Amino acid sequence: MNVAVAGATGLIGQALCRALAEQGYSVTALVRNSARAARVLPSVGVTLVEWDPWTAGPWEAVVGQADAVVNLSGEPIAGHRWSPDYKQRVRSSRLDSTRAIVRARSDSGAAGGVLINASAVGYYGDRGDTVLTEDEPPGQDFLGQLCAHWEREAVACRSMGTRVVLLRTGMVLSRDGGALEKLSRPFRWFVGGPLGRGRQWVPWIHIADVVGMALWAIETPEVAGPVNVCSPNPVRMRDFATALGIVLKRPALFTVPAVVLRLIVGEMADMLLSSQRVIPKAALDGGYEWRYRLLEPALHSTIG
Ligand SMILES: NC(=O)c1ccc[n+]([C@@H]2O[C@H](COP(=O)([O-])OP(=O)(O)OC[C@H]3O[C@@H](n4cnc5c(N)ncnc54)[C@H](OP(=O)(O)O)[C@@H]3O)[C@@H](O)[C@H]2O)c1
Structure with a gap:
């Protein structure tokens, strides 16, 4: 089976490409810079093809002929303060790359196959204690609207008979970086604790299960539409901080008040303070078996 992966050099993409190659898939990584990609992706089992969503090239045939396309591309959401310019980069890097993939499949007459497209639990907005399954509507904030547009671009692939899966991913726990590394830093300096009042729900997922759920989505023909990629046990931020303190053998006593967080990171604080009690109903109903539920x-x- 041929799988094309865009955004392959990222936190999730690297782990996924490694797993796909180990399982014998023929993997083509669509990368913006092959020299940089060669340093982080496995040299065996992964072919590198350069792409640029705005420029025609051989990458289009790769996308058109793939049995499965996984699209993880996007400017890091937490990489910078959310200025209007940066928000536009975050938005267009996702919408344009998804649109380009759908167009490449359409132009090459591809039929069938599967498109696994990234999205995020930010889709739901700030929803307090409401239990959120895949049926809930999007939030009206920046991330909610971004995810809703991003998913609409991917869903256009259905008109070619392509199965489309939308991975609404929670906070990924990985030893190779991402949010956990940033959250752990104050703990290492003995000043760790919850962000805001700590009542907000945090949907989390171990990287092994992000990869596991992406493979499950590729391999299971019945999986289609939005899939919440998180553990079945979301926790409140204060409990997340307590658990982090226990594992790091550090206190979790210092809260960062919302007003201070907004001063430090600006509008991005909304993402850190918003509450999403997300339940992975599609994966539970579909029989996915988590490696890490707790x-x-x-x-x-x-990090232990
Ligand atoms: N990690 C999480 O906790 C998490 C949670 C929810 C949702 N997600 C979503 O899942 C996807 C993958 O996450 P990740 O953590 O693996 O992301 P990541 O580490 O930031 O990697 C994303 C990849 O996208 C490509 N990229 C970066 N900037 C780009 C731009 N301006 N235009 C086009 N492509 C660009 C890069 O690949 P190349 O340089 O090789 O092109 C990069 O390696 C992202 O869309 C992210 O929003 C992640």
Whole structure:
């Protein structure tokens, strides 16, 4: 089976490409810079093809002929303060790359296959204690509207008979970087604790299960539409901080008040303070088996 992966050099993409190659898939990574990609992707089992969503090239045939396309591309959401310019980069890097992939499949007459497109739990907005399954509507904030547009671009692929899966991913726990590394830093300096009042729900997922759920989505023809990629056990921020403190053997006593967080990171604070009690109903109903359902073992495996 041929799989094309865009955004392959990122946190999730690297782990996914490694797993796909190990399982014998023929993997083509669509990368913007092959020299940089060659340093982080496996040299065996992964072919590198340069692409640029705005420029025609051989990458289009790769996308058109792939049995499965996984699109993880996007400017990092937490990489910078959310200025209007940066928000536009975050938005266009996702919408344009998804649109380009759909167009490449359409132009090459591709039929069938599967498109696995990234999205995020930010889709739901700030929803307090409401239990959120895949049926809930999008939030009206920046991330909610971004995810809704991003998903609409991907869903256009259905008109070619392509199965489309939308991975609404929670906070990924990995030893190779991402949010956990940033959240752990104050703990290492003995000043860790919850962000805001700590009542907000945090949907989390171990990287092994992000990869596991992407493979499950590729391989299971019945999986289609939005899939919440998170553990079945979301926790409140204060409990997340307590667990992190236990695993790091550090206190979790210092809260960062919302007003201070907004001063430090601006509008991005909304993402850190918003509450999403997300339940992975599609994966539970579809029989996916998690490797990490509980937070403490997941944290031990990544930073213990
Ligand atoms: N990690 C999480 O906790 C998390 C949670 C929810 C949702 N997600 C979503 O899942 C996807 C993958 O996450 P990740 O953590 O693996 O992301 P990541 O580490 O930031 O990697 C994303 C990849 O996208 C490509 N990229 C970066 N800037 C780009 C731009 N301006 N235009 C086009 N492509 C660009 C890069 O690949 P090349 O340089 O090789 O092109 C990069 O390696 C992202 O869309 C992210 O929003 C992640």
